[in-house]
Every structure is written in C-alpha cells, then in structure tokens.
Amino acid sequence: MSNIREIARFAGVSTATVSRALSHPDKVAEKTLKKVREAMLKYDYRPNMMARNFRATKSFTILVLVPNIANPFFSTLIRGIEDVAQKKGYSVLLGDTRENEKNEDEYLSLIETRQADGLIQLTPYSPGSKLYPSYVLAVNAAGCEGTPYPTIRIDNREAAKTAIEYFISLGHRRIGVVTGLSENRHTIDRLKGYKQALSEAGIEYDSQLVVEGEFTMSSGKIAADQIVKMADRPTAVFCMNDDMAIAATQTFKSNGLKVPKDISVIGFDNIEYSKYTDPPLTTIEQPALKLGNVAASKLIQLIEGETLTESQFILPHEFILRQSVTTVLNNS
C-alpha cells in the first residue's frame, strides 16, 4: 500500500512538504520539488491521485483525547504515542477534554470531517458513557475492565492488590486508601484490589479508612488532613495516584508525622516527581511509554485496514520500592 508517507520517506522530507509540493509547488524549493517528483515517479503515482488520496481519504493524523494534561502520567503516555506515530508517518493532535462530553463532541467532529483518521481515548470507559459511532476508529489506553472497544491497559485490580499486600507483609493492619472520584472506573477497579488483599489476609474492611479524592494534588492534601485527624489513624495509606501521594506525604509531614515511621505511603503511576519527594515515593508503575506505544500501533493497524486479533491488551505493572514505606510500629 503506497501512499504519501512512502513518498515523503523516499524523498527524505516531511509529509507536509509533499502535500505542499502538490498543492503549492511555488512555495517549495526547486531541489525539494525535484526529490518529491522523483519519489512520485518511482512509486508510479500521478500527482492528482496523490492529492486526492491525501485530502479526501486520509489525514495521517491521530487524535488523542486527554482528561487532564496537567498530570505527567498522561504526558509520558502521549510521548509513547508520538514515538510510534512519528515512525509510521502520522501526526498527533491532542484534545484536552477535562472529562466533559461537550468538549469531546467538538473533537469528534475532526474525525467526521476527516481531519483525523482515528482516536486514542485516555479517559477510562464507564458504562454510562456514549459509544462512538461505527465510523470512528478508536482505542482506549490506560483504561479499565469492561471497555467495549480495543483497550491497552494494566490490571488495575492486581496492581492495587500488590500495594496492599506489601503493606500487610510489613505488619500493617489499619490501611487507609485515598481514591479518585467514587464513580471513576480506576477507583472502582483499584478498590476491588484493595478489598481483595484485605479479605485474603483476614482483615475486616472498614469504610472509614476510605477517603475520596479527585486524583489531584489539592484533593490529596484535603484527604491527608482528614486522615491526620482520625481517632484511630491508619499506619499506612495507599493513594490511587502519585499526585495525591506527593501532596499527602507533605501534608502528613507538615502535621508533625514522620513518613514512613509514623505513616507509610504508596502511590500509583510512578511519575518522575515521585523520585524526588522526601522520602522518595514507593509506587506502582504503569508503563506509560509502553501503553502509548502499543495504543498507537494498534490504532494505526485499524486505520490501515487490518483487524486486531484481540481487543484487550494487558501490560505488566511494576512495584517500585523506595523509602516511603516501613514496618508497622507497635503503636496500636
């Protein structure tokens, strides 16, 4: 399947330059024009066909819908998408949806008007949300169980379970958790892992130890302030992302608690900042770059007319042990 990308690659120029050579040859340097025309000859392409192909059929553009670009986990994942897209001759456009359906509709019109060939959705699917029309090629990255279209993700339940089991192995029994919004699918999957680990260790689930956050730093601070004031404070806290864990750690410390001596903390994601907190944060790594790589390559397969053999791709998470966790002291 020859196309504008191959012409671009052979001519050693960008697809934008090939497009310009076709639409506005006067704006392209003579030398470049020559290279593009040689490439077109080699591939036996008539310029008109090419232009039609480029304009009407494909944009070689992938749209990525991001719920919160301020979270560095997503920016790393996007880099992973871009790396693969670039190699395959696709551009990446980002739409910051803030999880708002109206924003999302505006971006979807890019697909309808063929300004993008397909999309990667970074907000986890929830049963209430709309399905894409059949002409929209879409994959979901870093999502959750039960997503009804191709999905590249980790096993959130298992990952959360790993964190709690580690706390338990160090003697912790009162283990708090700072969640995302309660209806968020990541919250639901990870909370299942939390409960399962407790139950397998014979520890009773106590809803008072579950504090709702919003995956933001400010919500992590508010949750930590609540935990500090608890009569029977947990000795360990699992935060469902690093942003909340970073804010919670500093909030515990500014309230006179020592981390990890008085309270152990585990985060989730392994964003770069988690290496530079004091103490450095123990966390669960989601392979952000890899999730992005696989999502891009699966979407491009779909765009190029291939069918996927599976629809759920589960990548391994990793437990990252740093200094924010210690054995429980006999203070209970």
Place this chain on the structure above:
Amino acid sequence: MSNIREIARFAGVSTATVSRALSHPDKVAEKTLKKVREAMLKYDYRPNMMARNFRATKSFTILVLVPNIANPFFSTLIRGIEDVAQKKGYSVLLGDTRENEKNEDEYLSLIETRQADGLIQLTPYSPGSKLYPSYVLAVNAAGCEGTPYPTIRIDNREAAKTAIEYFISLGHRRIGVVTGLSENRHTIDRLKGYKQALSEAGIEYDSQLVVEGEFTMSSGKIAADQIVKMADRPTAVFCMNDDMAIAATQTFKSNGLKVPKDISVIGFDNIEYSKYTDPPLTTIEQPALKLGNVAASKLIQLIEGETLTESQFILPHEFILRQSVTTVLNNS
C-alpha cells in the same frame, strides 16, 4: 458577525452538532435538528452558505505548539488558553513539537489546509528560527525579548533579578545558578538578570557558579551533584525552573546537605508541585493561566480581523516566598 458559533449557542448545542446537522442531518435527532434550523432561520442563514463558511473559511480551531507537554507549567498555560477559546467558541488542538522544526512543519500544514485558524507558539523565539509565512496568524506565549511577532510574556530578566536580589538581601554572596540550555532565550534573558543583580551589589560574576541544565528534572539532579562537589560551594542556588529546583533540592538533601540551612534554593514558574516539596519551594511565579488567557484572546482578535494596538504584552511576575531560603550562615 454571525456564524456557526452563534447558531450553536442559540440552539443550545455544540458547533459539531450544527456541522453534523448540515452535513449528515440523518445522524441528528429530530428535536435537535429542529432547534438548529430555528436558529438558522433566526439568523437568516442559508444552510449551504453556512456549510461553506464552516468548511472553507474558518475552522474555529486554535493550534497550540508546545515544546514539552510533560512540564506542568505548560499544561496550566494551556488551560488558560482553553478557557478563553471555549468562551469564544473555538476548539484547541495541541501539537507537541519537542522543539523540533520538522515536527513543527507537520503541524503548520494544519494552518495551510485551514484545519486551524491560527497558532500559539510556546517555544521562545530565537534569532536562528524560521519566521512564519505571512498567512499564518501566530502569537507567542511565555516567550522572550526580541520576538518579532505578538508576544505575551513576563519580563524574564527582571524576574531573575528579583530572585538574586532576595538572596543578596539575606547576605548570600556566592550564588549559583542552574540554567536551561545555554542557547535557549529564557536562559539568556534570565542570566542577564542574574548578572545585573550581582553587578549592582558589587559582587563579581564567577562563571564557575553557572551550571548548564536542560529544564528537566534529571538535568537538575546532575547539576546539583556538580554543585555538591564544588570546592567553594555556593550558599544559595537559583534554578531557572521548578522542575530543576525540585530535583536539585532532593539531591542536596540526599547528599547530607540541609535545605535551606546549608544551601538555599529558589525556583522559577511556581508549578503546583513546588508547594509540596520539603521544604516548600520559594519561587518566581509566571502567571501561567493569565498568559494563556491573554494569548488566546489576542490570537482570536487577529483571527477575527482586528488589529492589535501593541505587539508585546508584559504581564507581572510574582515572588512566592516559601521555606527553601534562609540567611547565609557564617561558613565562608
């Protein structure tokens, strides 16, 4: 000037829905279609004209070119752009250029093919870089002195000078600086402020105290490791962004130095993470949200055919005093 946005607003639907009502009325609910048609009647618009207007003349889309979406300073600025764009009926698309001209060319083709009406560039202009063709409407946000097109920024030189003057007021004389890449225009402007503050205080400039970074956390760590090993170590360090300051602070501490007792640190940007470091980071705030607001409204003015009365808009920076700085001890 009536347009698709007004139809959308009046009908209480998104512009995407209006567009769909025009191009694929069969895909739109009867009730919605009725509302859109009423709005078109009210504004005395013939659907064909509308469709032509929507498709050929304007996309109501702004393109934002970002050098590094992993830096939360940029994500906040982008939120500022989106807030204004949304109010005025424009969508925002992001292109992550990684400061690579080839990537930028790909994105520029969106303007050439009228898929975006104009762009906001977040990489500072440098004299070597290409100028945009005259048909590209562009503004620069968070840039530097000497940008030859409309620019919304702070006075980087003054802002850096403020940081150094504060160190000097506390008795510091050996003041280190961790810069961005030496050819980066922010590095150049801020280094001027550093030198000017020293010179006005009668302190001799010592190039050994200038350590080159790359505005990334890993480069902040490397720079701090270098500073720790200096024979005549500075008592205070100004880092040209918060990412480097956060990594440097933790690196100093893990080398046994106390911050700020042994070494004071000031950052730049005031990203949210700087509130949650230990100690919380003293920094210079760039008004990221406001920079984004003004950049969007200036670009939209240009897109809508207005002329700007000025071309350089300088917003005030702010000195944010937290706990990472103290008076110099008599150890020199």
